[in-house]
Amino acid sequence: MKYIFILILLIQIQTISSQQILEDHPLSKTIEETSGLEIIDNMLITHNDSGGEPALYYLDKKGKIVDTRKIKGVKNNDWEDVTRDDKFIYVANMGNNFDTRKNLSIIKIPIKKSLNETVEVINFLYPEQKKFNTIYSKSQYDAEGIVSIDDDLIIFTKNKLKKITEVYSLPKSGGNYEAKIISTIDVKSIVTGSDYNNKLKLLALTSTINFKKYYLILIKDFSIKNKKHQIETYEIPIGKTQVEAVKIINKNTFWISSEDESSSKHARLLKLKI
Numbered sequence: 216m217k218y219i220f221i222l223i224l225l226i227q228i229q230t231i232s233s234q235q236i237l238e239d240h241p242l243s244k245t246i247e248e249t250s251g252l253e254i255i256d257n258m259l260i261t262h263n264d265s266g267g268e269p270a271l272y273y274l275d276k277k278g279k280i281v282d283t284r285k286i287k288g289v290k291n292n293d294w295e296d297v298t299r300d301d302k303f304i305y306v307a308n309m310g311n312n313f314d315t316r317k318n319l320s321i322i323k324i325p326i327k328k329s330l331n332e333t334v335e336v337i338n339f340l341y342p343e344q345k346k347f348n349t350i351y352s353k354s355q356y357d358a359e360g361i362v363s364i365d366d367d368l369i370i371f372t373k374n375k376l377k378k379i380t381e382v383y384s385l386p387k388s389g390g391n392y393e394a395k396i397i398s399t400i401d402v403k404s405i406v407t408g409s410d411y412n413n414k415l416k417l418l419a420l421t422s423t424i425n426f427k428k429y430y431l432i433l434i435k436d437f438s439i440k441n442k443k444h445q446i447e448t449y450e451i452p453i454g455k456t457q458v459e460a461v462k463i464i465n466k467n468t469f470w471i472s473s474e475d476e477s478s479s480k481h482a483r484l485l486k487l488k489i
């Protein structure tokens with residue numbers, strides 16, 4: 216039994232230490248609060264979170280801003296993540312650090328730019344929420360992850376009290392809705408970003424426990440119909456900084472972005488290999 220235990224321990228250590236940062240690019244001060252990553256026309260897109268301009272920033276693979284797209288008629292209360300399907304971009308205006316917001320929404324933007332483009336707003340609430348004020352460490356209705364799967368938008372909450380993520384669904388049409396809870400994933404941490412790759416059937420989440428170390432969580436064969444999930448967790452060797460977003464490149468490689476922190480001097484775009 217001792218030999219088996221030692222072997223398992225060594226495998227765990229190897230798994231944790233085998234992650235590599237392949238690329239590390241500084242980001243402009245314009246996007247120092249970067250919070251969300253998506254890919255369109257071989258460019259990365261990102262946005263700022265709370266209080267930033269209602270704008271999408273198009274980046275090359277070195278993190279340089281090549282285009283800025285301002286979104287008219289909407290406000291950036293707290294944009295936390297971005298996803299897409301074949302025709303639309305969906306920006307998650309759902310940051311809710313103290314469970315106080317009653318104006319949570321998803322902003323639906325055509326991928327194709329036009330002078331007179333129509334932007335839809337998907338307003339929503341959590342029907343389980345009865346209290347709209349709490350301290351930061353006990354917040355349960357904050358959320359920083361959204362993905363598109365078929366006809367649904369899937370939200371991953373940032374439950375700081377229970378260190379879990381509740382999985383909710385919303386339709387993709389503008390209107391007012393109650394988010395529908397699908398399942399709960401015991402991530403044992405708080406989720407700060409998400410991505411889903413339909414071809415790989417792979418869900419990627421970024422998370423943290425104490426805001427000192429950050430993790431990449433992978434769930435293979437993810438389905439909204441599946442109530443049980445097998446989780447793989449990898450430490451991101453990034454140092455003390457705030458990881459905010461993830462974008463899957465392939466099953467072993469991921470784009471990661473982090474905010475501007477005093478410990479890191481600037482926001483960063485990184486390529487991570489596991």
